[in-house]
Amino acid sequence: MKCDKFIEALSQRVKVLEVTRQYQDQVTALVELKDLPEAVRFLYYDIGGYLSTMIANDERQMNKHYALYYALSIEGGKMFEGDEIDQDEKCFITVKVLISPDTLTFPSVSTLVPAAVWYEREAYDMFGLKAEGLPDKRRLVLSDDWPEDLFPLRKDAMDYRHHPDMVNHNKEPEYKFHKPEGSGIIEVPLGPLHITSDEPGHFRLFCDGDKIIDADYRLFYQHRGMEKLAENRMNYDQMGYLAERVCGICGYAHSIACIESAEKAVNLEVPARAQAIRIICLEIERLHSHLLNIGLACEVTGNYTAFMHIFKIREYSMKLAELVTGGRKTYGNVVMGGLRRDMTGSEIKKSLEILETIETQVIEVWEAVMSDKRQIKRWTGIGILDKQVARDFSAVGPNARGSGIKRDTRYDHPYDFFKKLEFEVAVAHGCDVLSRETVRYMELKSSISIIRQCFQLMPQTEIFIEPELTVKPESYALAYDEAPRGENVHWIMQGSAQKIYRWRCRAATYNNWPSLRYQFKGNSIADAALIVCSLDPCFSCTDRVTVVDVNSKKSKILTNKDLKNFSRTEKNSPLKDLRC
């Protein structure tokens, strides 16, 4: 069976207490608490895995302990040619540990595997589990004025509708940003209502002149408590719709991952036609998301003409979604056991026409953008994400592929219909914004070809099978898919009575944020917006920036216009009167 080889290797390294299999390619190994960092490090670096997700869980009702699950995608390190595991041996291995409710501590993995840092910070916020040796112990998800002793995802903590009283604005504890040492450093706060992201995020850029020497950020201003809500109130039929609303752009990828993890937990295989249509919808989503991002990467650098052209093409992809699903953004057709809506022959015919238009125009506009030397100059060498950094932090999606790592869930762990399709993984080696945008362009073309193949091979089967409602409490499974920004991983543990016990939803960008700091370093603040954009968080609200000079205590508020202007022209720095 798959995975056995790796479990064998692991058990020679550390003591494996118990091995359980969840799905053909998913195995969980229970290890002792003290062996946890070594077990994860061994699988990550020695065998060649990437950290897909980490789940903390309150299992006191089952075994009187808290549990941690480090899920690793075993696919090879991919740092050089041939550093990859055989296609039919790729799998997911989960390292599980139990934590006693008396001590509530576990040895930190982050010191050995940096990719785990956010997950371990979150484990404290949500469950009060302390990682011993974790270098960064600040809060991650919850606000700084959240009550010290309230851990919302513990089963006995609170009702999902409860909202603790807010602390008076003046008494709110200060979030400590990691500042670099040295004099003459200007601190530039961006956000929380800002520039690049839909979800408000606060960036603190530390600059020497215009050059960013370090950065720190605070996110999760809009934590919505979806996991708690789903555990308490939702049944499986409702969850798909909730998951679709996790993201404003790639929501469908979330709803697929969420529903598939529930399906995998009961070993249910959906009909082939439903699989094909799921893939089509996912690829349509990739079309509009990548067009959005390439368009915005042009807009941030002031290339409005290209931006408008690309958004014109994007409108075709929105029309395509409307045609085959009935909605431009929320497709709302996933249910456990298949799909709710079929595609008709005339819809397929029309879709092929629209695809034709998109393909010709995408190629045309990309060639036009690429022939513009000034545009290329703004993208080249900016926001370098070193290959090793991407490896250490388990970067996903175009972010990793732009740094030469051939990581694509569609290729590594082909799900659904992908086993029958042919496509090339787009990889670029420049590590900069240009490489990431090139990857997106190549993926646009491969997405179009994937949709065409799906239409050609469209199986004539049912689109829905009634799921057997044999709920197996405490069984769990991972499901994954390649969203436009990278791999989305959902993990569901089933509870009794049509409800889930724990749902862990990990969006692609969650794995990309921690390495953003390294991408900022060494760039000019004029490129800060571009770098955040190339990471592809949703780009919509634009606001203003406050600039504070630490030494002279001077401060200045930059309007959106100032910053954008500087971003476009790179002239007349708005900071020049603040420099020491």
Add this chain to the structure above:
Amino acid sequence: MLKLLDMSKKYGQTTHKYPFEPYILADNFRGKPSYNFDWCIGCAACGIACPSNAITIQLNDDKSKLIWEFDCGRCIFCGRCDEVCPTDAIKLSNEFELAVNFDKTALIQRGELDTQYCSQCNKAFSTKRLVNYSYECLSKANIGEKRLLEAKSYLNICQTCKENATGLNLTSGEEMVIE
């Protein structure tokens, strides 16, 4: 740069004149659910199916009416209500211009249906329309006239009374004759 300008020339104007001309939607666009009160039987299937609780069905205070209420502000346009409605009273329309002018009550649609009282205990348990609908379905189901007459009487009995009666029958010691 010039290539981009060439593209503009090639494709000309692509902007729609919307809102000055209608926006053309796909045939199966999922817009605001439209409610046809005349066909509604108050079976509450939509209320149970609705994942976001946009549709609620409740008895009013004096239990004389069953109130069907749809709050468009909560609707996620999934179309589950459309799928489960037995009489096509609720259908997704093409309507997408749903903004209201500071008046959130404009988002709410209501229907009031007369309730049916139980012939035994006189409690409100269903709507008159649902009872009629069930009777119509039975009369089309090719069953004997005598059974149909029986059905007419037991359709007017609430669930609790039926359960009690069944219990009483089973424990009375008399044999039941099924014709």
